[in-house]
Amino acid sequence: MPTDAVTTEFFDTTGLRLLKQGFALTRRSGEWWLHTQRRCVLLPYGARETGAAARLVLAPARGVELEPVAATATEPSENAGLTVAKRILADRLTRPERVTDGSARDALLVTLHEMLGRIAEADVDVRLGERAAAGRLRVAVRRVRGLLGVAAPALGGRLGAGIRRELGWLAGELAPVHEAEVLVPRLRQRLAALPEEFAREPAQARVTRYFADCGRARAAAALGSRRYLQVLNAIDVLEVVLAETPRTRWPKAARRPAATVLPGMAASWTRKTTQELRRAGRDRGLSEARHAVEKLRCLVDSGCRAGIGTRGVEVPLGTVGELLDEQRVAMTAHRHLRALRTQAADAGEDYAVFDALLRAEIAAIDQYSARAAEAWQAARSALSPLCTDGT
Template sequence: MTTTIADTVFFDTDGLRLLRNGLALSVRSGRWRLDTPDGPVCHSGSESSVPPALSGLVRAYTRDDELVPVANLDGGGVAELRAALGSRIAAPPRPPDGSARAVVLAYVRAQLAALAAADLAVRQGRPDAVHRMRVAARRLRGVFSAYAKVLGGRKLLREVSGALRWLGGELAPARDTEVQWARSRPWADEPSDAYFAALAEEAETRALRALDSRRYVQLLNALDVLELVLSEEPRYRWGKAARRPAAKVLPRLAHVVAAEVDGRVARVAALPAGPDRDRAVHDVRKAAKRLRYALEAAGAKVALHEFQDLLGEFQDAVVAQAHLRELGVREGPVHDGEAAAAAHCAEALPGAWHALRKDLRPLWT
């Protein structure tokens, strides 16, 4: 590729993974620039090779493919690049389809994009990025669990779901520490801040190590392959449920998840206060998240936020007590306040679920 001193040289993978996802990487007169939806990231370096600081940021998109020159333009930006390479990035048309599989796959594609975008934000240290990444992973797991029947069956999804669970576990300490440190502000002192700072540093290292691992790249590749296989499989090979209209299939499958929440709430109501009830409430929380994501994917307009806020407050209060014990605080107003908050949430749970269940009933009756 012949260039002049005025050229902007754009780098990408052979398959234009960056451009396909709304990113552009370029260099002009030794000044590198990565254009992202959140703004440009700039770096100085040799024009012959991409600075590791930038290639590392886009690993969720490039995986381990080499970044090579794909175009040189006399000035211009992403729009001009897209115009120059438009014939290479045209996506195959996907006609509108209201089938159960098509609707769920559209949701899956949105979460795959959200996962990659959050990865970039995590590597840049942006606020709330870890949380966004965990949510995208949980949403994928949730719909794989609720709608396995329209996505080829649980056997097909089992391995990738397990890998998503691993990713969530690696990211969890970073998000949990962030939440608990903020929760400690009203009573924080120098020792507690030092305690949370150490946890935060350890958790950040763990999260970034996971994102740089071979296992993570394998997960991203597996998700791509899964989406492609499910999208390109001939319709006549789909199961009956996958071919039927989404409005007739997905609410009934979501109802199965709601029944699981129902059973777990009943168990909470039957247990006295104590560790067993705490674990039972945690099980409700996990099932309620699966229900929320199943309803989101189905396009159901039912708000579960208040119910989930109740469960989230319970979880935060229980975890806060564990941190207080680590800090040597086993009694007193702060500890007692967290214990009271957890107890209130557990006691309010059955009534909150009863009210929400009435709002959900029209979806499957």
């Protein structure tokens, strides 16, 4: 394809994977630009660094080789890159709409597809070095994993079990860098709030050193691995298999109307969540409670798309999830602060500052636990329409 100093080239895979997921990658006058639905970013690559650009969009492109797919002499404005790409490539984007029939599987597949889009978006943000992006990616991964678990009767059952295991691996690889993203600013803020008599500067220096090796290399290795691409491709294949398998071969739960199946699932997980929240405290029971809330939120998302009465559910249920996440952060901070206290004591430093921070996190754990219990009462009331519709 001919190029010159005023030509904008659009790069994508042969099947336009980027454009179909809301990305446009352009090169103009030696500069690379990434256009998304939210923004346009000038990339720090030279004109010939196609490989670097390809690594940036590895998740949405699924590692498929990029090539020039279109060119225009018109320079797209910062917010028009996607629009121009869709106009130029409209004939290649046209595809028949999949007919939906209101079944539980159809509703859940729509939710799964949107969640996969969030993984791609967060993955690109991680590679761009965006603040807290690893946490957003980890949340997106966990939500896909949760959906495949809670909706197993309608979404493949054993077909999704192996994918869930791999997503668990990925979430684990992202955990250390996510913890650092959250804890470093949190501990800095707590240190700044302490009275003057505490030795804050040595403690701040120790916190900085402690989190210097926060797992970024580990996360980068995972996101650049063949294993990561394999799990993303496996989910793509699962989507296609679930959508194209003849309806007569679907499990009964998959064929039944979403308005009948999802309320029953939601009712079951509402009871499960209540049980787990009662058990949750300063132990591992908190993880089970968080997972239960995540799975319930997946069902609410799917119910919303299926037209089931979920008005007013998202906010209180989201509040419960956020409070449980905050409780988990406080518990994680407590664990790292104990290690920091030990290091300071072994080095002969004043560790009273870490004792003060530990007390603050213990109080926060109890506070978040109490607030989550209160928020759950409001969420249960809001969940009633979803749990009774169709029954």
